[in-house]
Amino acid sequence: MQIYVIDDREELGRKAADVIEEGLAADTKAGRSPILGLATGSSPEPLYAELRKRHAAGKLDFSELEAFALDQYVGIDPDHPESYRNVLLREVVNNDATGLKAENMYTLNESATDLEAECARYDAEILGRGGVSIQILGIGSDGHIAFNEPYGSLRSHTHIGALTRQTREDNSRFFDNDIDKVPTHCMTQGLATIMSAKQILLIATGKKKGPAIAALAAGPVTSACPASVLQFHEKVTLLIDQPAAQKLPRDILMHL
Numbered sequence: 175m176q177i178y179v180i181d182d183r184e185e186l187g188r189k190a191a192d193v194i195e196e197g198l199a200a201d202t203k204a205g206r207s208p209i210l211g212l213a214t215g216s217s218p219e220p221l222y223a224e225l226r227k228r229h230a231a232g233k234l235d236f237s238e239l240e241a242f243a244l245d246q247y248v249g250i251d252p253d254h255p256e257s258y259r260n261v262l263l264r265e266v267v268n269n270d271a272t273g274l275k276a277e278n279m280y281t282l283n284e285s286a287t288d289l290e291a292e293c294a295r296y297d298a299e300i301l302g303r304g305g306v307s308i309q310i311l312g313i314g315s316d317g318h319i320a321f322n323e324p325y326g327s328l329r330s331h332t333h334i335g336a337l338t339r340q341t342r343e344d345n346s347r348f349f350d351n352d353i354d355k356v357p358t359h360c361m362t363q364g365l366a367t368i369m370s371a372k373q374i375l376l377i378a379t380g381k382k383k384g385p386a387i388a389a390l391a392a393g394p395v396t397s398a399c400p401a402s403v404l405q406f407h408e409k410v411t412l413l414i415d416q417p418a419a420q421k422l423p424r425d426i427l428m429h430l
């Protein structure tokens with residue numbers, strides 16, 4: 175696991191964009207079509223801002239790229255601004271943001287009549303392509319990645335899940351600070367699906383993420399912290415700031 179501690183938001187965005195470009199290029203070099211794994215939440219925002227900047231400057235073009243999103247709320251109106259498809263359209267697609275085309279950005283369909291079949295179809299699409307080239311991740315304050323909440327299977331595939339009260343509280347800021355407006359269920363790539371990515375970039379900032387980052391990088395591998403399964407992945411980059419790094423053991427920090 176490579177850990178970088180970067181406090182400046184723009185610098186963190188530039189480092190993240192470099193890691194993404196290298197990850198995509200590695201697959202191109204190996205003769206495979208690169209696929210980007212997209213995440214929502216506030217954590218990847220500096221990265222998306224930098225990707226848009228590079229595209230506007232003619233330095234990056236995702237027009238040939240395919241991308242898969244991590245997760246989606248169940249029971250959300252497809253037109254709701256916080257539907258993760260709409261979030262990602264705003265961040266990386268609309269107004270030629272990065273060149274990525276809407277038809278090349280795959281998201282779980284929350285309106286499918288059979289949600290379980292939709293999860294299975296989505297999972298097979300990703301695994302059938304041999305996993306994404308590089309997966310962007312944030313982390314929940316309870317250690318969840320995508321919407322894989324604590325105490326689920328560490329080998330799960332794309333599935334329907336229930337959100338914890340903690341996650342609904344954390345995400346209520348996107349729903350008028352009203353927890354009752356936050357959906358109770360989700361569809362999410364499972365941990366086995368995420369682990370099929372050839373490379374992983376996890377971004378976390380702020381003190382609130384400190385305990386989850388310590389459990390992810392230095393705790394036991396346990397379903398109590400779903401992100402800890404990343405210790406079994408051979409190519410993970412963590413991009414965090416000082417407040418998020420605060421709970422890491424001293425001996426890890428000394429090696430940074």
Ligand code: GLP
Pocket residue numbers: 213214215216217218244245311312313314315318319320321341345
């Ligand atoms: C949501 C998303 C996760 C994300 C997490 C943290 O629950 N499903 O993919 O990592 O929030 O979000 P933030 O980066 O806004 O703290």
